[in-house]
Amino acid sequence: xxxxxxxxxIVSLCKRRGFIYPGSDIYGGLQxxxxxxxxxxxxLRNIKNAWWRDMVTxxxxxxxxxxxxxxxxxxxxxxxxxxxFTDPLVxxxxxxxRFRADQIDESQCPRKPSKKPGEHTDCQLTEARKFNMxxxxxxxxxxxxxxxxxxxxxTAQGMFVNFKNVxxxxxxxxxxxxxxxxxxxxxxxxxxxxxxxxxxxxxxxxEFFCHPSTSLEWYATWRDARFxxxxxxxxxxxxxxxxxxxxxxxxxxxxxxxxxxxxxPWGWGELEGIAHRGDYDLKQHxxxxxxxxxxxxxxxxxxxIPHVIEPAAGATRxxxxxxxxxxxxxxxxxxxxxxxxxxxxxxxxxRLAPVKAAIFPLVKKDGMPERAMAIYKDLQKHFxxxxxxxxxxxxxxxxxxxxxxxxxxxIDGQTAQxxxxxxxxxxxxxxxxxxxxxxxxxxxxxxxx
Ligand code: ATP
Numbered sequence: 001x002x003x004x005x006x007x008x009x010i011v012s013l014c015k016r017r018g019f020i021y022p023g024s025d026i027y028g029g030l031q032x033x034x035x036x037x038x039x040x041x042x043x044l045r046n047i048k049n050a051w052w053r054d055m056v057t058x059x060x061x062x063x064x065x066x067x068x069x070x071x072x073x074x075x076x077x078x079x080x081x082x083x084x085f086t087d088p089l090v091x092x093x094x095x096x097x098r099f100r101a102d103q104i105d106e107s108q109c110p111r112k113p114s115k116k117p118g119e120h121t122d123c124q125l126t127e128a129r130k131f132n133m134x135x136x137x138x139x140x141x142x143x144x145x146x147x148x149x150x151x152x153x154x155t156a157q158g159m160f161v162n163f164k165n166v167x168x169x170x171x172x173x174x175x176x177x178x179x180x181x182x183x184x185x186x187x188x189x190x191x192x193x194x195x196x197x198x199x200x201x202x203x204x205x206x207e208f209f210c211h212p213s214t215s216l217e218w219y220a221t222w223r224d225a226r227f228x229x230x231x232x233x234x235x236x237x238x239x240x241x242x243x244x245x246x247x248x249x250x251x252x253x254x255x256x257x258x259x260x261x262x263x264x265p266w267g268w269g270e271l272e273g274i275a276h277r278g279d280y281d282l283k284q285h286x287x288x289x290x291x292x293x294x295x296x297x298x299x300x301x302x303x304x305i306p307h308v309i310e311p312a313a314g315a316t317r318x319x320x321x322x323x324x325x326x327x328x329x330x331x332x333x334x335x336x337x338x339x340x341x342x343x344x345x346x347x348x349x350x351r352l353a354p355v356k357a358a359i360f361p362l363v364k365k366d367g368m369p370e371r372a373m374a375i376y377k378d379l380q381k382h383f384x385x386x387x388x389x390x391x392x393x394x395x396x397x398x399x400x401x402x403x404x405x406x407x408x409x410x411i412d413g414q415t416a417q418x419x420x421x422x423x424x425x426x427x428x429x430x431x432x433x434x435x436x437x438x439x440x441x442x443x444x445x446x447x448x449x
Contacts, residue, residue: 007265010327011194013344017402019043019323020195032191032199034316039403042354042384044202047233047322048181048315050351051204054229055179055311062177062206063170067158069183070139070149075157078288079281081134085153087189089131092117093124100189101128107190133186135199151185156310159207160281164293174295174306175210175218181315195316196269202315207308209295212279215307216255219276223258226274226311230260230318234349235325239263253280260313262321271321272313279305322352326404335429336394346404347427350447355405356383357443360396362412364389371436372411375421379440383447401426407443 004012014020019040023033036044056064076082088101097110099117109115109123118125134153140146152158159178166178181204191197210218227242245257256276261268282293282305296303326346334341350356357379361372369389376387386405388396393410400408410422420433423442434442 005265006324006327007194009329009344010265010323013327013402014040014194014323023200032188032197034195034198034200039354040319043322043348043352043404044315044319046352046354047319048202048204050233051181051229051313051315052179055177055204055206061172061175062179062208063166063172065158065162065166065178065180066182067155067162067180069152069185070137071152071157071161073147073149074288075161075285076134076150078284079157079160080284081150081153082132085134086130086132088128089189090117090128091126093126094122098189099125103190131187131189133188135185135187153186154184154312155180155182155203155205156207156281156312159205160285160308161289163207163209163282164291167295174297175208175214177206177208179204179206181205193264193266193269195320196264198316201317203312204315205310205312207277207281207310209306209308211297211304212307215276215278215309218309219256219274222309222311223256223274226272226313227260230262230271230321233322233352234347235262235321237325239325241268251275251277251280253278262324264321264324269317269321271318272311274309274311277308277310279307281308282306322348332429334394335397336392343398343401345401345426348404348406350406353404353406354384355386355400355403356447357407357409358386358388358396358400358405360393360408360410361389362393362410363416366416368411368416371415375409375411375436375439379443382440382444397424406447409439 017039018037021035021037022029023035024030052064056062090099090101090104095110099107104117107117109117109120111122112120117123134150136148136150138146139149158180162178166172182202183200184203185200188197188199191199208218208222223242230240239262241261243259243261250257254276255278258274259270260272262271286293294303294305326348328345328347330343330345332341332343333339359372359376361369373387376385379385397408406426408424412422415421419436421436421439422431423434424431
């Protein structure tokens with residue numbers, strides 16, 4: 001058997017340890033859908049909480065909203081999605097497979113995977129045709145007379161259509177942003193690379209409304225701030241890059257767009273796009289809704305249509321990047337046996353780690369498990385912790401390394417004598433004695449939860 005690739009190891013770890021399972025697994029799955037298990041849901045939530053704190057509650061100039069996934073169909077006419085949100089689709093009449101015309105070179109012929117679609121003598125590829133990626137459903141009890149609606153393919157439109165509501169119901173003044181995170185749906189022709197390209201996924205998006213004269217400055221500010229965000233949360237390597245789009249790549253209304261990209265095991269992939277969208281979206285919605293979405297500045301008495309800077313990130317896609325960056329098969333000397341060994345460890349940033357600390361009682365008598373349990377219960381009030389009394393301590397460490405738990409506490413013979421525990425650091429594996437009454441503070445300082 002060939003050695004599994006890094007990606008195969010990550011996918012297998014995700015399933016084995018309860019980060020990510022294939023959607024509808026016991027029924028053979030549903031392509032492009034994924035379920036997040038007990039560790040995965042915490043990791044995803046921590047990413048979203050970090051984004052929400054850094055983008056919304058930790059700032060004075062951004063407010064949050066949560067809008068409906070189903071929106072009036074005119075929204076998608078105004079935004080251009082009904083006509084333009086398409087990928088070029090090519091069918092193979094012989095094997096019934098479907099490909100994205102612009103990705104044929106990276107695709108495999110299902111009959112002969114060593115060849116590209118079209119290279120096998122039996123292949124019968126059609127001309128490329130436009131395929132709209134929005135998923136459709138019907139509102140109302142009778143399908144034929146029901147109203148067709150789309151599952152939103154992005155969260156951004158919820159912010160544009162509520163621009164006036166937010167202005168009218170809060171005291172916030174331009175420049176300001178509206179942010180939301182939540183599910184989006186795209187009928188991707190070829191969902192692939194694990195959760196990277198899914199049909200149901202989560203986004204974290206913000207629309208920042210500013211005066212046209214300051215928009216280029218804000219564009220640069222947000223581009224740099226967003227790049228730094230990933231670095232601060234642990235993507236320190238040169239696997240993160242900022243790619244500024246060339247003039248020819250820009251939409252007609254845009255004065256600048258940058259992608260933040262991560263070097264996944266299969267190549268570079270976009271985590272987030274930061275786009276200068278000009279006044280395109282507000283103007284479109286003014287035209288289609290007939291509502292005035294201009295902004296009046298009380299102080300300067302100027303009325304104008306704000307320009308928009310949009311940092312649009314994928315929560316689930318960035319989760320994959322954080323996992324890939326954190327994953328390591330590390331050669332070590334085992335802490336117990338002192339023999340050479342390999343440990344699998346996730347070096348997740350403490351803010352993102354699903355479990356912050358694990359508590360291991362080592363002595364099974366003299367009230368020690370009870371003391372360990374008391375420490376566990378106390379810490380549990382502050383952040384997610386895990387109690388494990390089973391098996392050799394080395395094995396317990398390994399399980400937590402794989403889950404990305406930054407600290408393990410052992411309650412041992414010495415605890416009874418001097419009221420201290422051993423704290424073991426996940427990354428350095430260094431151990432330190434810490435007084436029981438200082439544990440919470442010690443962890444809080446290092447977790448920055
Ligand atoms: P791509 O070119 O990879 O299809 P995009 O440029 O269409 O992405 P945007 O519309 O800018 O993506 O969406 C913003 C972010 O949403 C992306 O950077 C990505 O992180 C996330 N995203 C988009 N499509 C998917 C998907 N099918 N699965 C998971 N995440 C996605």
